[in-house]
Amino acid sequence: xxxxxxxxxxxxxxxxxxxxxxxxxxxxxIDEAALEDLKAAAALLQNGELVAFPxxxxxxxxxxxxxxxxxxxxxxxxxRPSDNPLIVHVADIKQVEKIAKDIPDNAKAxxxxxxxxxxxxxxxxxxxxxxxxxxxxxxxxxxxPNHNVARELIRISGxxxxxxxxxxxxxxxxxxxxxxxxxxxxxxxxxxxGGQVGxxxxxxxxxxxxxxxxxxRPGYITKEMLEEVIGEVAVDKAILNPQGSDYKPKAPxxxxxxxxxxxxxxxxxxxAKSVIEYINNLTAECExxxxxxGVIASDETIDKYDCKDxxxxxxxxxxxxxxxxxxxxxRQFDEMNVDVIYSECFKDEKLGSAIMNRLKKAAxxxxxxx
Numbered sequence: 269x270x271x272x273x274x275x276x277x278x279x280x281x282x283x284x285x286x287x288x289x290x291x292x293x294x295x296x297x298i299d300e301a302a303l304e305d306l307k308a309a310a311a312l313l314q315n316g317e318l319v320a321f322p323x324x325x326x327x328x329x330x331x332x333x334x335x336x337x338x339x340x341x342x343x344x345x346x347x348r349p350s351d352n353p354l355i356v357h358v359a360d361i362k363q364v365e366k367i368a369k370d371i372p373d374n375a376k377a378x379x380x381x382x383x384x385x386x387x388x389x390x391x392x393x394x395x396x397x398x399x400x401x402x403x404x405x406x407x408x409x410x411x412x413p414n415h416n417v418a419r420e421l422i423r424i425s426g427x428x429x430x431x432x433x434x435x436x437x438x439x440x441x442x443x444x445x446x447x448x449x450x451x452x453x454x455x456x457x458x459x460x461x462g463g464q465v466g467x468x469x470x471x472x473x474x475x476x477x478x479x480x481x482x483x484x485r486p487g488y489i490t491k492e493m494l495e496e497v498i499g500e501v502a503v504d505k506a507i508l509n510p511q512g513s514d515y516k517p518k519a520p521x522x523x524x525x526x527x528x529x530x531x532x533x534x535x536x537x538x539x540a541k542s543v544i545e546y547i548n549n550l551t552a553e554c555e556x557x558x559x560x561x562g563v564i565a566s567d568e569t570i571d572k573y574d575c576k577d578x579x580x581x582x583x584x585x586x587x588x589x590x591x592x593x594x595x596x597x598x599r600q601f602d603e604m605n606v607d608v609i610y611s612e613c614f615k616d617e618k619l620g621s622a623i624m625n626r627l628k629k630a631a632x633x634x635x636x637x638x
Contacts, residue, residue, distance in 0.1 A: 285454045290445060292461040295322070295416045303424075306417075309458055310425035318345060320434040320448045321421055322462030323413040325386050325470050325488070326441040326595070327448050328357065328431030329456065330421075333367070339400030339430060345455045348437040353403035354430040355388050355471070356410045359422040364410055367397050367428065374498040375476040381497045384414040386467055386488040390475040401430045411471055417462045433470065434459075440527050440598040440630070443468050447599055468592035469622055474501065483507070486622040488591065507625060529598040531562065533609040533631040538638035540612075544572045546638045547610045551575045554608060562606035564597060566590070569612065577604055581611075587619040594626055 291305045298306075309319045316338050318331045329345065331338030333356040342354060358364055361379065364371065368391035375389050393408035402408050413419060422429055433441040436451045445461035452459065472487030474494060482502040483491060494501045536543045551561045551574060563578040570580045581597050582589030601609055611631070616624045628635065 286457055288449065288453045288456055288459060290449060290459045290461055293417050295462050298416060298420055305460075306421055306424050309421055309460060310427070312457055313421075313425045313427045313429070316341070317458075318342060318456040319421070320445075320452060320456060320459040321418055321429075321431075322445070322460060322465060323357070323415045323418045324466045325413075326443055326465055326468065327434040327445065328413075328418070328429070329434035329452070330357065330429035330431040333357075333401050333428040333430035334396055334398065336398040336400040339398060342430060342432065343400075345452065346432060346435070346437045348432065351403045352432075353405060353407075353409055354401050354432050355473075356397070356401065356408055357418060357422060357429040357431050358410060358412050359419040360412070363428055364391075367394055367408055368392065368410065369394050372476050374481055377497050378474065378476075378494070379412075382489055382493075384412040384419065386414070386469075386471040387411060388471045388473040388485075390473065390477060390484065392477050407475070407477055409473060415462070417460060421460070438528050440529060440595040440602075441470060443592075443595050447595075466592070467588075468595060469626060472622070475504075486625050488619065488622065490618045490621070492618060527595065527598065527626050527630040528632070529609060529630060530602050531606045531609045533611065533634065535611050535613050535627055535631050535635045536638055537613040537635055540569060542638045543612055544569060546636075548574045550610060559607040560605065562601040562604060562609045564609065564611035566612060577601075577606055584614070587614070587623065590614060590623055591619060594623060598630060
């Protein structure tokens with residue numbers, strides 16, 4: 269059986285170096301000038317080109333979801349394996365009907381409750397959706413972003429947007445346009461700068477193609493929130509365990525290392541006092557060896573570390589602050605050129621399950637129990 273990567277034949281050297289234009293648009297004030305800029309972006313999308321754009325979760329790298337050549341450009345620009353599915357972004361429910369073979373009742377209930385918003389739903393696809401968009405699968409992942417600029421871009425272009433996060437594959441996802449430019453300059457023709465994103469973590473992905481809905485990627489919409497609407501929801505085992513090379517992912521982020529900073533990263537799990545003492549001892553050893561250490565702490569613990577380069581990811585009293593800052597913190601450590609990163613762990617429940625999912629992947633599943 270031929271692997272889909274061979275079918276697409278995507279290579280990093282397919283990227284054509286180009287000038288990248290950055291346009292700024294206020295999501296709360298889409299005036300005539302902004303509409304003209306969006307029309308220019310729409311024209312690029314209609315011609316099969318790529319445009320990076322803001323959503324409420326992270327910045328997306330968008331191309332026409334119904335064009336195989338646009339999918340190839342996305343994979344090439346990101347350096348992304350082509351068996352890693354893309355998410356199709358829509359502006360209204362009617363667009364879902366064009367690409368989903370069927371829309372089960374539980375999916376309708378979820379769309380009514382959580383759309384527009386950070387929830388992606390996996391459907392059986394219609395033939396019009398190319399396998400380039402779906403990573404070779406017969407299913408398609410769809411969401412409606414809760415961001416005025418994103419939805420207006422889709423409406424004006426008339427193009428449903430296949431859009432993974434707008435970063436180089438494996439890097440922390442971008443939460444501001446500067447992050448996108450760092451990774452995508454000269455790789456894509458346009459970036460729409462809509463300012464800092466609101467949530468800072470990718471959407472929850474739920475598969476509705478079987479009798480019981482299943483979470484394929486945790487996110488801002490928690491298991492408890494989903495179950496309030498449709499009853500019991502399963503969780504894919506792949507969320508907790510790294511997969512081998514023969515694993516075929518059903519959704520983005522299930523197989524390959526993601527969200528990784530440049531430095532080697534380790535998570536530490538245990539009582540706060542023990543974790544702090546352990547990290548301080550490791551930091552002292554590393555500094556003797558001439559290594560620069562970065563520590564990810566919380567508001568509650570930041571003053572208890574001896575490390576010079578310690579950053580707070582947020583407060584444990586409000587997990588949303590941790591989610592919002594996670595990728596930004598990882599990119600800050602990249603700019604600081606630290607050699608190693610030591611991070612506290614967080615509660616692995618509700619929104620914390622999404623936070624820990626991203627941190628574990630960023631650390632390559634390196635966790636030390638203290």
